[in-house]
Amino acid sequence: xxxxxxxxLKKSYGELDVLKGISLDINKNDVVAIIGPSGSxxxxxxRSLIHLEEIDGGSIQINxxxxxxxxxxxxxxxxRQITSKMxxxxxxxxxxxxxxxxxxxxxxxxxxxxxxxxxxxxxxxELLEKVGLTNWKNAYPANLSxxxxxxxxxxRALMMEPEILLFDEPTSALDPELTGEVLEVxxxxxKEKMTMVVVxxxxxxxxxxxxxxxxxxxxxVVESGNAKALFxxxxxxxxxxxxxxxxx
Amino acid sequence: MSSEYIISLLKPMLEGxxxxxxxxxxxxxxxxxxxxxxxxxxxxxxxxxxYLSHGYIYVMRGTPLLLQLLFICFGLPxxxxxxxxxxxxxxxxxxxxFVLNYAAYFAEIFRGGLLSIDKGQYEASKVLGMTKWxxxxxxIIPQMIRIALPAVANESITLxxxxxxxxxxxxxxxxxxxxxxxxxxxxxxxxxIAAIIYLVMTLVLSLFFKYLERKFKFE
Numbered sequence: 001x002x003x004x005x006x007x008x009l010k011k012s013y014g015e016l017d018v019l020k021g022i023s024l025d026i027n028k029n030d031v032v033a034i035i036g037p038s039g040s041x042x043x044x045x046x047r048s049l050i051h052l053e054e055i056d057g058g059s060i061q062i063n064x065x066x067x068x069x070x071x072x073x074x075x076x077x078x079x080r081q082i083t084s085k086m087x088x089x090x091x092x093x094x095x096x097x098x099x100x101x102x103x104x105x106x107x108x109x110x111x112x113x114x115x116x117x118x119x120x121x122x123x124x125x126e127l128l129e130k131v132g133l134t135n136w137k138n139a140y141p142a143n144l145s146x147x148x149x150x151x152x153x154x155x156r157a158l159m160m161e162p163e164i165l166l167f168d169e170p171t172s173a174l175d176p177e178l179t180g181e182v183l184e185v186x187x188x189x190x191k192e193k194m195t196m197v198v199v200x201x202x203x204x205x206x207x208x209x210x211x212x213x214x215x216x217x218x219x220x221v222v223e224s225g226n227a228k229a230l231f232x233x234x235x236x237x238x239x240x241x242x243x244x245x246x247x248x
Numbered sequence: 249m250s251s252e253y254i255i256s257l258l259k260p261m262l263e264g265x266x267x268x269x270x271x272x273x274x275x276x277x278x279x280x281x282x283x284x285x286x287x288x289x290x291x292x293x294x295x296x297x298x299y300l301s302h303g304y305i306y307v308m309r310g311t312p313l314l315l316q317l318l319f320i321c322f323g324l325p326x327x328x329x330x331x332x333x334x335x336x337x338x339x340x341x342x343x344x345x346f347v348l349n350y351a352a353y354f355a356e357i358f359r360g361g362l363l364s365i366d367k368g369q370y371e372a373s374k375v376l377g378m379t380k381w382x383x384x385x386x387x388i389i390p391q392m393i394r395i396a397l398p399a400v401a402n403e404s405i406t407l408x409x410x411x412x413x414x415x416x417x418x419x420x421x422x423x424x425x426x427x428x429x430x431x432x433x434x435x436x437x438x439x440x441i442a443a444i445i446y447l448v449m450t451l452v453l454s455l456f457f458k459y460l461e462r463k464f465k466f467e
Contacts, residue, residue, distance in 0.1 A: 083375070090371070096372070096373075097391065098390045108376035108377060111378055112378050160377060
């Protein structure tokens with residue numbers, strides 16, 4: 001039973017078709033790397049899953065519930081409930097600059113889940129330790145490095161206890177020497193069997209951590225399957241050409 | 249020039265300054281929230297509301313404050329039919345004029361603040377499950393205030409000085425008493441005293457806003 005099921009998803013901006021009938025299934029505990037050239041629609045696909053983009057046709061099912069069924073969306077209240085199972089980490093971190101690191105972690109559980117504060121505090125301490133930022137809990141985002149910011153962003157997403165984590169090019173805005181610390185956190189999440197969907201240009205990470213890879217080009221899924229198999233024995237010329245460019 | 253003379257001048261001028269300060273406080277306290285509501289109206293999806301508030305801001309910024317004050321104090325009572333019900337106390341009428349005018353300027357300042365907030369902030373609050381209201385009040389507005397603070401400080405200092413326009417609608421305030429003394433005693437000393445009182449008021453205000461800026465630095 002797939003935890004995410006997409007069928008015939010279509011999305012266009014005016015005349016431009018960005019997603020041309022995407023279908024895919026993602027199972028629980030999968031770590032899926034979505035790869036492909038810029039402009040292939042990877043980010044749009046990811047953003048559609050959590051309702052940051054409205055799609056024009058097709059269906060998206062999360063945990064067996066329809067977010068969109070044949071192009072028509074669920075009611076706002078249902079959308080909120082369905083997307084609450086997912087967390088998202090952005091390329092540019094998008095931390096709240098007016099809140100401290102702990103403030104960033106604690107605001108959503110406080111406002112959206114209305115959990116008791118002691119429970120929230122305990123979880124935020126635990127997660128900050130997990131991403132190695134316990135000493136930074138009272139710092140403001142402006143005083144953190146890019147790698148630290150992204151680790152805070154991951155912890156912030158985990159505070160809502162999602163079943164699925166979506167990553168939109170989590171290391172693309174980082175200096176190369178800072179990508180390692182973020183990928184390390186993601187690897188640990190993979191070990192803990194977190195279901196993750198990662199749009200990435202980090203081929204090394206995709207190869208090492210992903211259980212499944214999806215290669216997109218020009219708004220279509222060209223090929224998908226076991227990550228190692230896709231990297232080592234790509235079936236299509238477009239995949240071969242892309243991997244050749246990216247892996248060298 | 250004796251110190252006794254200066255003290256005798258100070259008494260009415262400081263009383264005048266009280267009117268100035270009272271007007272300033274009422275105008276700030278009312279025009280900032282009103283300005284923010286205007287910003288929301290400008291950004292509203294309800295087209296009529298957006299057009300109306302655009303028009304309002306255009307008129308308020310596009311005509312002299314002095315004209316607006318004269319209109320409210322002397323123009324409204326002349327409207328046939330309803331005029332007799334629109335005779336307001338001068339101070340109340342002038343305060344109303346200041347609030348309506350300054351709200352338009354604050355609205356533009358806040359709009360600028362909102363524009364400079366990255367769309368990632370809205371998206372991050374949304375995927376974390378916050379409602380639109382929660383994200384507006386807890387994420388967007390605090391950042392907007394920080395961005396708008398220097399411009400709000402500037403506008404507030406202008407407001408202190410604009411209170412001198414009360415002179416034109418014959419509400420006795422600081423400048424009025426200075427001018428009276430100048431005419432009566434044929435000395436320019438009252439002007440200097442008035443200038444010093446204005447400088448003290450704007451200094452206090454500048455220091456207050458510097459303090460706020462430090463407090464909301466988020467570093």
